[in-house]
Amino acid sequence: FIASPIVSEETVFVEDQEYTFYLDEKYFLHNEYIDIKQIRIDFGDGQGEWIVDDPFMDNSLQRSTTFSNTISKTIGRTMIGRIVVIGIDIGGQWIRYGNPFKILTKKKKDEYPLTPCKGGKDGGTKWVIDPDPAKLAPFNTQYGNPPAVHNQFVRTGPDLFDLALLPVKDTAYFFFKEDGNNCANKVVKRPVIFIDGFDPTNDRKVGDIYKEYINVRVNRPDFPTGIGFGDYMLNNGNGDPNDDFDLIILDFKHGNDLLERNAMALVALIERLNQTYGANYLQDITLIGPSMGSLIAQFALAYMEHNNITHRVRTYISFDGCHQGANVPIGLQNYVEYITKRGILKGVKPIREGLYNGLAAKQMLAHHHSANSQFPTPDVLRNQFLQTWWLLANTRNFPEM
Known part of the structure; x- marks a missing residue:
């Protein structure tokens, strides 16, 4: 197989913005030898294929900034395209890999206009x-x-x-x-x-x-x-x-x-x-x-x-x-835990940290994967939080006010 991420973990696409894509050999992962001779990417925007011959000819593992290895594209709301990699295997045979891809974007925010009286802008409070x-x-x-x-x-x-x-x-x-x-x-x-x-x-x-x-x-x-x-x-x-x-x-x-x-x-x-x-x-x-x-x-x-x-x-x-406790299905937690530690998204921390593994998330979830239980069991941080809460006024009831 051969695989490559389209974007880095930090990238968030906003619709109707221009982004630069580049080819870098260290991000093309494969389990068999392949001498990549050509990469063809159709971004599905009606502008034809982006074709790069011998993209890694110098065998450099550094980011390439040459014109031929970068391209800028304006991303609409959704982009559906296809990438094809053509190369020669260890036996001298020409091989070809291809797959579609989809890029989703966030809607461009219509920012609320803050003022000094509303939001503390420009000398406000x-x-x-x-x-x-x-x-x-x-x-x-x-x-x-x-x-x-x-x-x-x-x-x-x-x-x-x-x-x-x-x-x-x-x-x-x-x-x-x-x-x-x-x-x-x-x-x-x-x-x-x-x-x-x-x-x-x-x-x-x-x-x-x-x-x-x-x-x-x-x-x-x-x-x-x-x-x-x-x-x-x-x-x-x-x-x-x-x-x-x-x-x-x-x-x-x-x-x-x-x-x-x-x-x-x-x-x-x-x-x-x-x-x-x-x-x-x-x-x-x-x-x-x-x-x-x-x-x-x-x-x-x-x-x-x-x-x-x-x-x-x-x-x-x-x-x-x-x-009464938050809920992220335990199957989803285990799936994300696997693919971000052992799968193709290995090392992508923000997904699991944001979804269920941050400090507050552990305190809120009624069932956390760290408990390794098929029955609803929280993380130790939730138990500590509830213990502290019970020691406060009204034994964890709503405040009297």
């Missing part, structure tokens, strides 16, 4: 949140100080290697009510905190959170048309700015970190918010957590109540929360 080390220490000790990557690959251009590794911080972004005076004075009066959910690749930004989870259209006869719920919440149009809300979105630096560590970031945000704006509140905090965020919010509130820390949370809203 956003806080870097640093959890109290004293609050973090017991959890880090309990779990043996597991590392968590707090960096993020940021794409700087369309090509394969247009990437930069940048540090990420827990950050709270402020969306002030649509009242010019309040926005100019940066005063929070009716706070709503929305925290991010499970985001193992850390690629969901504050604009994505606002657009996809908050500022969605509401199909109700008593709701104004042509406006998203988030924008309506910030300005309901009744002329009384005291009826509007201020929104704070907490985006975690690592969307697959220990739940307790992210919960301590939320605790730090709530404490700072109350200290800074508490005297101006017309209404106490509404706290909203989607998916993993619902557990983080619940744990943070229970922690604060257990330790007699005032949180001033009036309403806690959980949606799509895995309060």
